[in-house]
Amino acid sequence: MPNAYTRTSIVALTDGERAELISMARSRSLPAALALRARIVLACEGADTASTEVAKVLGIDRNTVNKWRGRYVRDRISGLYDELRPGRPRTVDDERVAELINKTLHTKPADGATHWSTRGLAAETGISKSTVARYLQAFQLKPHRVESFKLSTDPLFIEKLREVVGLYLNPPENALVLCVDEKSQCQALERTQPMLPMGLGYVEGVTHDYVRHGTTTLFAALNVMNGRVLAQCRARHRHQEFLDFLRAIDKAVPPELDVHCIVDNYASHKHPKVRAWLAQRP
Known part of the structure; x- marks a missing residue:
């Protein structure tokens, strides 16, 4: 029998929503988790559908059904997508990034090397070499490469x-x-x-x-x-x-x-x- 949570989270679908959810559930290009959420919502349609029965049919936990059932009732289809996660806080602030870029562009290594390496910049700035490599790639800086050019002195x-x-x-x-x-x-x-x-x-x-x-x-x-x-x-x-x-x-x-x-x-x-x-x- 439907419990109190089920009764307050009744899934009612329009024809357009049902068609879009069916397309998502059958899609082979969308992430598998998103397709599963679409199948959960489709299975929960109706006032007398219990989350326990849906969980048993789909072979997942009842709490998972309750979570996406409630998200859909509140936010509709946009609620099935993952929310932005804050992730790990930055360990290198903008000032240190600016110092790294400025040193790469305007200085040379003190040991007489012709150009900076990621390890040399890491030792000079105190930033890990993997982080240095990511910032150099993000700013399209390639200190190890040199391209030649020629200026003509011909006035014509x-x-x-x-x-x-x-x-x-x-x-x-x-x-x-x-x-x-x-x-x-x-x-x-x-x-x-x-x-x-x-x-x-x-x-x-x-x-x-x-x-x-x-x-x-x-x-x-x-x-x-x-x-x-x-x-x-x-x-x-x-x-x-x-x-x-x-x-x-x-x-x-x-x-x-x-x-x-x-x-x-x-x-x-x-x-x-x-x-x-x-x-x-x-």
Whole structure:
């Protein structure tokens, strides 16, 4: 029979509430505890439903049924969600956090190290290294990492930058845009044994031993539109070799196309003979 608590906590559901509770009870994405609470409320619907019977059917304690039955009657569906818990009090106040961040940004370790480590900051500030790591992550501070940058002294840098980017993004009609560069000091290695081809269950294999054949320089021109590369390997990377590579590009490109070569400021690219050859082909 329903007891006094049951009679004062009668669960009456509207059609909308019942549909939402059924969806919650059947959901596989919601937390299991929330689905169980929805099933408790559905089982308690009606004036003559005892919490003891609901607990026996669901295999849980009667006090659990009473708790969520009362929460639903008082707060409806929002009462089935967990309330905010205060948790453990903070042991590091805002002033100590500010000290940690300021020390990370504006000081260097006294032992001559190039950057702070979590253990070094922990010893310096009296905060545990795990807490230091959490605050560094929260503020996106990475004192162990360095990124390089380059400032151009060319007064026409902005104009040249816009011209180069414009060629990449919007090349002219009947034109070919090539990114040209060289990679020197490439080791020319030859394996002492033939390569083992890839097969079912094992990867391609090469012997560990090799024979050195000195170094070579790779000249390459990348077609930015289709990703194709025109390449040559030469023994040196003087202006003579670069000029020969430009002649190879000139022969490989159809004559009806204008060629735009984008290169860096390497000395061999600006040699007078290279400039003279380019001036004959504006």
